[in-house]
Amino acid sequence: MRQFLSLLVVLLLFLPLESTVAQAALSTSQTKNEATINTKSLAKGIISVGFKTKSGKKAKVGITKNGKTYYYNLPNNGTLTQFPLQMKNGEYTVTVFEHTKGNYYKSATSKKVTLKLKDSKTVFLQSVQNVKWTRSMSPIKTATKLVKGKTRTEDKVRSIQNYVARNVKYDYEKYRNVKSGYLPNINTTYKSKKGICYDYAALFGSMLRSQGIPAKLVTGYSTNAKGLHAWNEVYIKELKKWVIIDTTVDAATKNSGKSIYKKASDYKKQYEY
Template identity: 40%
Template sequence: MKKRYFSIIFILVFLFAFTGQAIGASLYTISVLDNNLVKVESLKEDKSMRIMVEKESEKYYYSLNKTVEIIPLQLGKGTYTIKILQNTSGDKYKVVQKQDINVTNNNLSEVYLASTQPVYWDDKEKVIELAQSLTKGKNTDMEKIESIYKYIVNNIKYDYNKIKGLSNDYVPEIDKVLDDKSGICYDYAALFAGMLRSLGIPTKLVKGYKSDLKEYHAWNQVLLDGNWVVIDTTYDAALKKDNVKISMIKDAIEYNNVREY
């Protein structure tokens, strides 16, 4: 009996030394920030992992590319279930950790100002500085929005080759989009959202469908004078290239929102 006991102890010590993790201890720490965001911290990077945020019938999936990921709680007050998923094969995943959180005082304006996946902006100095430079002397939100909009539409080109080799865990790096002066619709929308959020203007990145496009698309909704207005920088950049007259604010009926970040 004593021999078996020491064997078990040896195995536990060996596993701890090998993995750096006590048996039964969690690899991921899930915490809530100001009732608006979830922080997921991990001991190591592992791109086979995903984060799923579930509330009632809604499910959102996020990449787990960094040791700290900030995820928006954009589905309002109530109980959220956060699941850490591990890829087993192909598109199949298993739940390795689960935690319920109760959100009692959710502020959506704050959610859409935060630096969260997929709109990480607070450590992008070039992006922040450009947004400030473009809006210097502008007094109203409309003036600031128009300045950022014009810059992106006039300077960012659509990259038709990028989408071909894109992984399903892709998250825009808006400073790289700015440096490359090119991207796909996801990049356009993330850059626009990041620049406006850095100026204190609540902005959503929206995914879904536009009535005259077959492909899955991304655009923005911006809080202007108390109303969410639709702005599509990717679409307008293409129209401008063809010298078509454009209007910055779109008719919302032309857009079908599937996901909002």
Template identity: 50%
Template sequence: MRKIFVCLCFIVLLIPAYSISAPSEKATANAVAQPVDTSLIASGVIGVKYSSQVGKRVKVAIEKSGNVYYYDLPNDGTINYLPLQMKNGSYNVSVYEQIKGTSYLPVHQTAVQLSLEDLNQVYLQSVQNVHWNKSMKPIKKAAELTSKLKRNEDKVKAIHSYIVKNVKYDSQKLKTVQPGYIPSIEATFEENKGICYDYSSLFAAMLRSQGIPAKVAMGYTPGVKGYHAWNEVYIKELNKWVVIDTTVDASSKKASPIYKKNSLYSKEKEY
């Protein structure tokens, strides 16, 4: 029997209960001339930045064919890279600035076109909630763990084993984490603890750094109380995506198959 534990992830943004006002001339005039950077769109990501009034929050909505992903954005003009993970086609990107409380004003809207030959390319990139670069300790550790391995499946298993053995579930963090929380793979690696969002972000980043496509998936699964995060990983040798749940494996006292049954996982979002 699978161990039941609580894993209530506060995701980038679920569909919010915010009111949106019509844009004003003042807001349009104050908007960043071009807050959307498409220089990396050939890799399946875009950059978004916006400087707002002091204390005003900023949000981004990325929409395609009626499906929308929402993100919190720094209000100081710092660029964040976000995935275009809803396959090829036209995306609408909207930036919203807080007016007061839960009221937001649209300050920029633009359309971008995604046309990738390999859709898995999106899941190799560094983005807001799977942020990594080669200078980070966990990324260097991934290179160390896989240095003598040739097969991608063996690399996946080596990194999975390291995380499961070394990272502990942080029940105290679960009690205090706030909405809008974004994982830091460096903090998770250094502290050797985290919640499900931390596990899945760390695993995805370490795999992506080795050229292995990996998603952070979010939704529900039996045995885990609350909203949960896990990974889907593309195994080249198997020519398919598999479900891997490092949080469950790290919390289990008994060894369980690394690849989980897809039917046990109800996915709502993927990054």
């Protein structure tokens, strides 16, 4: 039975998800287009970036600390988009890039910001580009109902995990046709009741964050999945530690009566948001 379930998970899960870290050639030459790096929410561990180009070209933002950079696609119409500063306290360099040709981008603006959070978990409570939520969203209202009357973090997490695993089915068609640069929309996943692993992780993470439970969306590799995978790490207050929860696997196996916490040895993290 165990071997069957392992095989089932491998068959169900996800084609390689393109990492939000772009493999692009980025130069430091400046452009004169309108780029904004807003630090008003720095105390929450996030920044807002906007970029409006006259050319309508594609844009990216790079967030660097201690030699590691996260690259994200950025709307080119000036809309402010929130991004996490998830690499703990210290100095970050935020750079906005505009596409030139081929795989090349040039810098529009750059700014250094210093993060000084009292609690590093704060950033994993916020709404950001790929874990995007508001209080008015239906899945967030459902999360509030699911945790009503519960005081322990573990009980709240289990209630939301059970809801996602039982109500969202794996979307094979999206698996075959998902495009590069895809971002999850939790309203769409909630209403359609289907998605790929990125959708599962974004929905679960958003519902937890809305209830004051720190949750990371993590991408990398797992022995339970074929190709690049997405899952969550959740901070359990009673345990005083982060645990791995994979609602995509739980949905495929119906959790089989096992603990919802997964073995760290089965997962290899690349990026966290």
